[in-house]
Amino acid sequence: MTIHVDIARSTASLADLVAHAENGEEVILARDGKPVAVVRAAEAAPVRPRFRIGALAHLGPLTEEEATLFLEPDPEMERLARSEDEDHFYR
Incomplete structure (x- = not known):
């Protein structure tokens, strides 16, 4: 699910938006109705392979x-x- 948030009118805190992202939702931040940023949960860092010959x-x-x-x-x-x-x- 995607949540659209207008930056100027939003009363949601950053912590609330991050919590939505952690729950699998995509948060789109907009200014004057135009998307300017997207907040998503971070992907797990890739595991670096061990030494190989x-x-x-x-x-x-x-x-x-x-x-x-x-x-x-x-x-x-x-x-x-x-x-x-x-x-x-x-x-």
Whole structure:
């Protein structure tokens, strides 16, 4: 249902008009019979999808721990990089 309200003649408070909008009604504010504004209930904010990696997107959103896993150094690679036992491979 739509409610038309003339701004100059209205005795309704803004709170009353918002209450009508929250109940699913559309409130049209008019000046001299011409619509100037519409008051409606706000839509729910869209939920931002969690991190997804292209090839794994079909598996669903990643947790924070899984998402940062790809950004952290690999402990095995770090150990190998510090190892002096492997130096003979690079000489």
